Amino acid sequence: MNSFVLPKKAARLIVLQRIELAGNILKKIRKLFGRYFFSNFVTKYFLNSVKISNEYYKIMYDEFLTIKKFINDDDNLFLSIGAGVGGLEAIINQNLPEKNYFFIEKNYISKKVKYGWTGQSNSEAYNSLDIQKEFLLANKMNDQQINIIDFDGGNLPMKKFDIITSFFSLDYHYDFDLYINYLKKVSKKNTKIIFDTIRADFFKKIFKNVEIIKSRSDTVHKSKRIMCSEFIEH
Numbered sequence: 001m002n003s004f005v006l007p008k009k010a011a012r013l014i015v016l017q018r019i020e021l022a023g024n025i026l027k028k029i030r031k032l033f034g035r036y037f038f039s040n041f042v043t044k045y046f047l048n049s050v051k052i053s054n055e056y057y058k059i060m061y062d063e064f065l066t067i068k069k070f071i072n073d074d075d076n077l078f079l080s081i082g083a084g085v086g087g088l089e090a091i092i093n094q095n096l097p098e099k100n101y102f103f104i105e106k107n108y109i110s111k112k113v114k115y116g117w118t119g120q121s122n123s124e125a126y127n128s129l130d131i132q133k134e135f136l137l138a139n140k141m142n143d144q145q146i147n148i149i150d151f152d153g154g155n156l157p158m159k160k161f162d163i164i165t166s167f168f169s170l171d172y173h174y175d176f177d178l179y180i181n182y183l184k185k186v187s188k189k190n191t192k193i194i195f196d197t198i199r200a201d202f203f204k205k206i207f208k209n210v211e212i213i214k215s216r217s218d219t220v221h222k223s224k225r226i227m228c229s230e231f232i233e234h
């Protein structure tokens with residue numbers, strides 16, 4: 001299998017979550033007519049789901065390759081903050097079966113999607129938790145493996161996770177501060193926390209170990225993906 005089973009409504013969310021999937025024509029329409037028109041009309045009516053499915057699969061497979069070597073056989077509890085519909089986790093599951101996945105996401109779609117830093121306000125979101133679950137089930141994850149938590153519900157899962165990922169979400173869209181106390185509670189000494197940021201050096205003051213695993217110049221911000229472990233202060 002080298003594409004996802006992709007319901008049309010999930011395709012729309014994915015384009016909001018990953019601008020690179022919109023294609024040049026749609027990006028031009030977005031520039032000409034603005035973010036509101038793009039988010040509410042174009043992504044609803046003018047998408048090629050098959051193309052998006054193939055490309056999203058390829059992007060997520062490449063993302064999987066950036067983190068594969070950090071996943072040990074006995075890592076079982078995965079937490080993803082802002083996973084979008086969860087293409088990365090679907091691929092992890094297809095390659096390393098029988099893990100358990102927790103997702104913290106938001107359950108609404110901003111009227112004007114902004115790709116990039118939204119600062120402390122943390123009010124931007126592009127997801128539907130029902131569509132996320134439907135997508136994961138359609139792509140071979142079992143119901144028992146899936147735990148989706150609405151960030152705004154406030155009841156965040158209190159487990160010691162093995163791997164925590166947040167791609168183009170934590171410290172890319174909104175400040176790391178929003179989750180720092182929570183992450184201290186749900187991580188162990190060897191929990192690997194992997195996310196994208198434009199201030200990799202800053203995290204050397206927060207974690208004992210910080211490793212840059214990928215640099216990107218093609219995103220809205222020139223970001224780095226870092227793998228961190230062990231908070232310096234608990």
Ligand SMILES: C[S@@+](CC[C@H](N)C(=O)[O-])C[C@H]1O[C@@H](n2cnc3c(N)ncnc32)[C@H](O)[C@@H]1O
Nearest residue numbers: 017082083084104105125126127151167168169
């Ligand atoms: C740019 S998208 C990235 C999605 C996915 N990680 C990917 O790489 O394709 C950012 C995601 O973060 C989610 N998000 C925004 N604020 C959040 C928060 N406070 N907690 C968890 N997720 C959040 C959005 O709904 C959106 O799905």
